[in-house]
Amino acid sequence: MKKDLKPNSSPTDRVKIRRAIMSVSDKTNLVEFAKVLSKLRVEIISTGGTQAELKKAKIKSVSISSFTGFPEILGGRLKTLHPKVFGGILAKRDDAEQEKEVTEQDLKYIDLVVVNLYPFGKVITQKEIQLEEAIENIDIGGPSMIRAAAKNYNSVAVVVNPQRYGDIINELETNGGTLSLATRFSLAKEVFEHTAYYDSMIANYFLGIVRKEGDEFPQTMTLGWEKIETLRYGENPHQKAAFYKDVSFKGASIPRCQILSGKELSYNNINDLEAVLAMCEDFSGRPFAVILKHTNPCGAACADTMDKAYEDALSCDPVSAFGCIIGLNQVVDMETAKKIHETFFVECVLAPGYEKEALELLVTKKNRRFLACPDLLEQKKFRVNQIKVIKGGALVQTPDDYQIKESDLKVVTQVTPTPEQLKSLLFAWRMVKHVKSNAILLAQGERTVGIGAGQMSRVDSSVIAAMKAGDRAKGAVLASDAFFPMPDGVEAAAKAGVVAIIQPGGSKGDPEVIKAANENKIAMVFTGIRHFRHG
Numbered sequence: 001m002k003k004d005l006k007p008n009s010s011p012t013d014r015v016k017i018r019r020a021i022m023s024v025s026d027k028t029n030l031v032e033f034a035k036v037l038s039k040l041r042v043e044i045i046s047t048g049g050t051q052a053e054l055k056k057a058k059i060k061s062v063s064i065s066s067f068t069g070f071p072e073i074l075g076g077r078l079k080t081l082h083p084k085v086f087g088g089i090l091a092k093r094d095d096a097e098q099e100k101e102v103t104e105q106d107l108k109y110i111d112l113v114v115v116n117l118y119p120f121g122k123v124i125t126q127k128e129i130q131l132e133e134a135i136e137n138i139d140i141g142g143p144s145m146i147r148a149a150a151k152n153y154n155s156v157a158v159v160v161n162p163q164r165y166g167d168i169i170n171e172l173e174t175n176g177g178t179l180s181l182a183t184r185f186s187l188a189k190e191v192f193e194h195t196a197y198y199d200s201m202i203a204n205y206f207l208g209i210v211r212k213e214g215d216e217f218p219q220t221m222t223l224g225w226e227k228i229e230t231l232r233y234g235e236n237p238h239q240k241a242a243f244y245k246d247v248s249f250k251g252a253s254i255p256r257c258q259i260l261s262g263k264e265l266s267y268n269n270i271n272d273l274e275a276v277l278a279m280c281e282d283f284s285g286r287p288f289a290v291i292l293k294h295t296n297p298c299g300a301a302c303a304d305t306m307d308k309a310y311e312d313a314l315s316c317d318p319v320s321a322f323g324c325i326i327g328l329n330q331v332v333d334m335e336t337a338k339k340i341h342e343t344f345f346v347e348c349v350l351a352p353g354y355e356k357e358a359l360e361l362l363v364t365k366k367n368r369r370f371l372a373c374p375d376l377l378e379q380k381k382f383r384v385n386q387i388k389v390i391k392g393g394a395l396v397q398t399p400d401d402y403q404i405k406e407s408d409l410k411v412v413t414q415v416t417p418t419p420e421q422l423k424s425l426l427f428a429w430r431m432v433k434h435v436k437s438n439a440i441l442l443a444q445g446e447r448t449v450g451i452g453a454g455q456m457s458r459v460d461s462s463v464i465a466a467m468k469a470g471d472r473a474k475g476a477v478l479a480s481d482a483f484f485p486m487p488d489g490v491e492a493a494a495k496a497g498v499v500a501i502i503q504p505g506g507s508k509g510d511p512e513v514i515k516a517a518n519e520n521k522i523a524m525v526f527t528g529i530r531h532f533r534h535g
Helices: 030-039 048-056 064-068 084-092 096-104 120-126 132-135 142-149 163-176 179-211 267-282 306-316 335-342 357-363 375-378 417-432 457-471 488-496 510-519
Strands: 015-018 019-024 043-046 112-116 155-157 178-180 225-228 243-247 258-261 288-291 296-302 326-329 347-349 369-372 385-391 393-397 440-444 448-450 477-480 500-503 523-526
Touching: 015 179, 019 048, 019 084, 019 096, 019 142, 019 369, 030 048, 030 163, 030 347, 043 048, 043 064, 064 084, 084 163, 096 178, 112 142, 120 179, 142 155, 142 393, 155 163, 155 179, 163 178, 163 179, 178 179, 179 225, 179 369, 243 288, 258 357, 267 296, 267 326, 267 347, 288 306, 296 306, 296 417, 306 326, 306 448, 385 523, 417 440, 417 500, 417 523, 440 457, 457 477, 457 488, 488 510, 510 523
Parallel strands: 019 043, 019 112, 112 155, 326 347, 347 369, 477 500, 500 523
Antiparallel strands: 015 178, 225 243, 258 369, 288 296, 288 326, 296 448, 385 393, 440 448, 440 477
């Protein structure tokens, strides 16, 4: 029986690296790392693709089949799941009984595991990915090896991130081919983060398939999010923040947007852009524009042209639009760009894209951020549950994506809305769901003229919306995100000149509210659903 290299005594602060196993999907800097290991006289064991890469660089390595005495089989599905691999990784170097078993079974200690996993996340982001292809990119041996090595970090180092190679090379060369306990622990921590994230992507991919069959809420929930960047700060300068993405999500989203110009996005920018994106998705088809502050719309409009929609949206409340976020559901043309360019203090603009000359004009204002979201043009919404993290848990709900049609409306007053009023009411109803509750929205045609948001009293929201609208309230329609509990909100609307109201209905006070509408010759329709938006 061939005597193995002298094992490390563990736990010690530094571990000598004598034998390494390398099996990587991402070959970034693999050769450079392996050259250093070879120079330090580390024996390298490798799997098929990795060994081929090392061979091209004339770096000697032992095939996994030679090491285990068992061939790679099942089309490569089975390579590393063998006692000689896992025994060499998991054996406790300071345990006399285990050392005896290592000798009896002719195992060889493995001190370094360099493995990264099949690119499942990258594969599932492809548009036409088939289930079978996704399944073949679920790594089995890799996660098992790195988890085993991380568990035994007292004696073994494990690397899953090619970006760590440089620091490890430096430590090995500086310290006689050894790695410290602190480094090994740090690497082990990264492994468990990595495998948890990897498994969460797989779980969420399968959940997405099941969810189509009506299973909305799994018994356990995993969040497969990858950090995009650390932000300058959170909602306020004294708060820290970071921006993450769901790599499996394929639809229109802020993480998938391309930032074409301007400063880096802030926490508040991203939060506002998410609200703008939701509004643009709700208004596909005709040109639509929205001006937003603090996730509430200052104004919104549909029109025959993009520049007219923007002009109408801005005219709703130009004072509040100072420092705004702009959302547009179609490619920005030159006429629209000129009007945006002339708008004072714009933070961000989100659109599916920009005509070349339009973008050239817009980016002359260096501090403005211009984002392109081509996915908006597909007009396909991907349904995802909404998650609100609370202390010690989370609230999860399906999105508020119920679309009311004209045939769903119930006329409850003596006066019936005209066809033009019905069109305006449906526009107002679609828009009011994006306003923080209690929400009241006034519209003329397909443009907002007054918005009352986030008040504790619905009548206060009505008064604010009418105040914002001024004379434009005369002849306007009103949308209320929830029912009027008393007639005072309707009376405030009537005083301002509102001619039609859309609201959910369902209050004990409905008879009195309907009576007030009839007395003021206001048409009123019930939707039967509400649109609370608390945050």
